[in-house]
Amino acid sequence: MSQSIEQPADGTRDRTPARAVPTSADVARLAGVSRATVSYVLNNTSAVRISEPTRKRVREAAQELGYVPHAAARSLRAGHSRMVLLPAAHVPVGPLYSRFLNDLQWALRRLDYTVVQYGSIGLDPEDAARAWAELRPVAVVSTGEVEVTPAAVDILKRSGVKAVISVGTRPSGGTHSLVLDQPRVGRVAAEHLIATGRRRIGVVVPEEPGLEMFSAPRLEGARTAAGAVGATVVPLPLAYTEESAGELAARWPELGLDAVFGYNDEYAMLLMRALQDAGVDVPGATAVVGADDLLLGRLLRPRLSTVRIDMVLGGELAALVDGAVNGTADPVGGRSLLDSRVIRRESS
Amino acid sequence: MSQSIEQPADGTRDRTPARAVPTSADVARLAGVSRATVSYVLNNTSAVRISEPTRKRVREAAQELGYVPHAAARSLRAGHSRMVLLPAAHVPVGPLYSRFLNDLQWALRRLDYTVVQYGSIGLDPEDAARAWAELRPVAVVSTGEVEVTPAAVDILKRSGVKAVISVGTRPSGGTHSLVLDQPRVGRVAAEHLIATGRRRIGVVVPEEPGLEMFSAPRLEGARTAAGAVGATVVPLPLAYTEESAGELAARWPELGLDAVFGYNDEYAMLLMRALQDAGVDVPGATAVVGADDLLLGRLLRPRLSTVRIDMVLGGELAALVDGAVNGTADPVGGRSLLDSRVIRRESS
């Protein structure tokens, strides 16, 4: 057994069976003051002056009891919270996106928001919205995998949500939308391939679920670019396994493609290797382009060409959220936050 | 500009300036019943029988107002919540770990917990614990990057937290610990290399911050295995860049190593390529082993040998959390949830 569970071993188990959690009333009692005074002292309320000895007594009492204020009670009283709800992704996405989400979480934290990840599987958009609304978040930032319909937005707004922001999808009614231009990724890839003389372009469409929201618009973008010059685009379903790549590579001659956009670097690497193993010359017979500019793509031979995506920064999105919450005018309007450009290496 | 911000475009901006969020009292008023009745109807309280016409009136009133119950008020009244707090990682970790966290979040959700990600940067363990305690979570699951000291555990327990679970670290006082056996990863890698005749083993130690919690124990495990048979282990600091790998490869002759454990597949791939570019024969002169069994590792030539880590499943950890919360006896005791074994391919 390479893993173990340890019970608390300090001999204090059940020393205090269901001991009550101390409240400000307990602190007040111990310090011999009123609850109001406790609140004043602990919140450093400047409008009220409390004598130093009293402050000291209160603080000591709080310390002794291990008193910690109750956030829910506080925000109930205050009438608002600083909770930002992030609908959880159904499936782990790529490294770029994970990094983005992590950045976002930290940036929000720095702005003193509490981030709640909330998964809502098998709920339709409106039921999901109702579930989210129960938490009375001040903002909802949907990262696109979860659809936010106009009706859902209405439910949220009516429950007091100040800002509904969707990122990664096309704008949906009533939300502030941060549209990550996925079609552009496919478009610049295709344009690059066309510019280097290719005319029959395969576009990998991952079979793994949860990726359609990225892959479909990328495919569409490639189609746009190809349509403009009479080039052909062929969708290529591909699972992230060596078998699937091998099968696709075996069909390569009959497909008659002279280029392929691999959705991202990982799928592109997988396919490129399969093509090479099947005797297809890269980039001679077929050019290959990935996306994300992963370091690993530079390790293969030929080095993988890629579309570098400059993802919007978590900090900027956090600023947008904060602005929307405060009702401040759009803090990022007009700025280009997502840019994609081809980095040509050796595979194209 | 490849990205745009859209304002709500339905012409309804500020249609209802600061309209109050409906409460159960509003519903009661509209339906012509008491708040109690509203609560009974909406919660399907079985102990009380409400006439069908009344139920209907209440439901319609709720519907019309867009009423959604207030979770904080509810749990304040109930005296407990179902919130699980997950201290946020400071830095994005590998794909395996992201997947694990995602699984965990979903598994907890399925058990009807609400997952709150909470970052606490620059806070010492006790202050962080106090911040967490304000939220009155029912459980805290530390994924290791954030240290949970015994004092922190005490603060949490006193605030009503039922279970403190730390995963990935050595057991810390008073918590249920799920120890992911990182040393074992290094040990099996080293044992494999030793078994195939290698004696001077380099172990990559990533320079990227936030990875020490994994890399240090892996290095230690390798040392243990080597020490047992008089083999040598040399730590190799390496940044995740081609330059760093190139510099390390350039020093290879003077290092005199006949094998290297690359920390994980990504670092191993990076280093293996640099070695090959520097003219080092792999696996002839130097054997290379990674970890994580990434698909991409099979694309290089020679195919990368790796340590396959069967990570504990999110669902199992969620079950442990649930068991700890319910006070049920340890639900996973004695089971081996983390296992590591070498998958030999061509690079060793």
Add this chain to the structure above:
DNA sequence: TTGAAAGCGTTACCAA
């Protein structure tokens, strides 16, 4: 079958 009221832990107003 329904309603009145208490209480969860806070904070803010007003009075002392």
Add this chain to the structure above:
DNA sequence: TTGGTAACGCTTTCAA
């Protein structure tokens, strides 16, 4: 300088 009190939104016991 301090304390009493009401109110935030909800559930639940008790009484009608």
